[in-house]
Amino acid sequence: MPKNPKIRVRFAPSPTGLFHVGSARTTLFNYLFAKKNQGSFILRIEDTDKERSKKEFEKDIMDGLEWLGLQWDELYYQSKRTKIYEKYLGQLLDSGKAYKRNIIWFKNPNKKVVFNDLIRGGIETDSSVLGDFSLAKDLKTPLYNFAAVIDDHEMKITHVIRGEDHISNTPKQILIYEALGWQPPQFAHLPLILGPDKSKLSKRHGAVSLTEYQEQGYLSEAMVNFMALLGWNPGDDKEIFSLEKLIKEFSLEKIQKGGAIFNIEKLDWFNKHYIRQKSTDELTTLCVPYLVESGLIKPVFSTKQYPPAYGGYVLEQKYLIAKTKEEISGEKLKKIISLERERIKSLSEVGDLTEFFFKEPKYKASLLKWKDMTKKEIVESLDLSLSILCDVKDGNFKIEKLKEILMKTAEKFGDRGKLLWPLRVALSGRDKSPGPFEIAEILGKEKTLKRIKKAISTTS
């Protein structure tokens, strides 16, 4: 054994389901540990269960890793390594350390097995309580505990970092290492991610696959940051960590022993934080698919012809407002997104939040009422807004200008809400929204006036 063997860790999922956030966090910790120590991070697909393993799940796992930014250095499939397992199975059988009785069993030497867990310290088990255990269904069909040992050894894995639910497999695996005359790797068992009832996070608690969180509009940065702090901390009060910073600060010693409840509110907080960090361009690009999905806008493709010297044809993409079929410019989309940026918890909310920019809102007439205004006062207020805005030239329909002139009038009411609330509701149809000036600019003069008139007619 070299004195300082290069650190090698692995993430070994079985592709029998969507990529679970618990697995994702295990992967993250493996990756961080590897990168922190200039080691290798190996992805090993444990697809020995032919019935349950599916290519689609394998793809889901790989897509998830890519999304999180956890690039693997080497990739293996257990299904392609049967010859290797067969060889060692033969060896164990020949030496009498395994035997067949329908399937291949490991002959338990019944002894005390002790190992030093890097997170928990010494763990001792009396292996006689385990009995003989299964290694393989036959020479060509290895089972988990056996295949994992062979691969970890063959792949020169130095540290096995996995979930706490594997603690009870460890003594079995150590016995196999010993039977083969091999040195076991170091083990580190991570605390589990728990649901609100403190049991292992599972489907009955809600979304558990990484893909679901991605679809709901959680940012990869938020997910990474959140998962890292679930069971690990840097030892000080810092909470915001990019993947790079995590690599720098990570250490196994700072990992918690007890399980951690998956706290969606904290995730939301991280997500809000990272959403606010995004440039308007990036955020708009991220949000557009959600607007399309909500049926608010529609992408259209057209080919534009250029002289051959300029490349001939170019595919152009534009967006139409679904309801009116008007084209909406990228600039306008960006304005809408940046207006809602502070309000978005996850990207999937963007459709609901911005709906009124793309179609006339429906709302109860009573919503137009500010405090104890009478119908007459509401109509007067809206009439006033209407006449002020009528006089604004198209070119002046900008936030600053609108704010300047409307505020002047609003002040005269003493209570600004008497002018601004009915106006804002007329434009947005909502009790909560950005301000009327911002909305008016994006809507433009024509639509703004139309909505005010409609509000007046529904009130009177």
Next chain:
RNA sequence: GGCGCUAUCGUCUAAUGGUCAGGACAACAGAUUUUCAAUCUGUCAAUCCGGGUUCGAUUCCCGGUAGCGCUACCA
């Protein structure tokens, strides 16, 4: 049941043989705002229980208790 692991605010956690047991999220209140959001200020809130060791334990030891995990010809 057996074996194993774990135990600090509601949640994620910090700390140490001596601290007013710290921070963050959430909650609540106030300021600000036409509303919401954001922002700022503040409030509430924890060492599972019982023994020991010690001048002193949340921390070390023992015993309970509770929770969780595993207990497959799944991984």
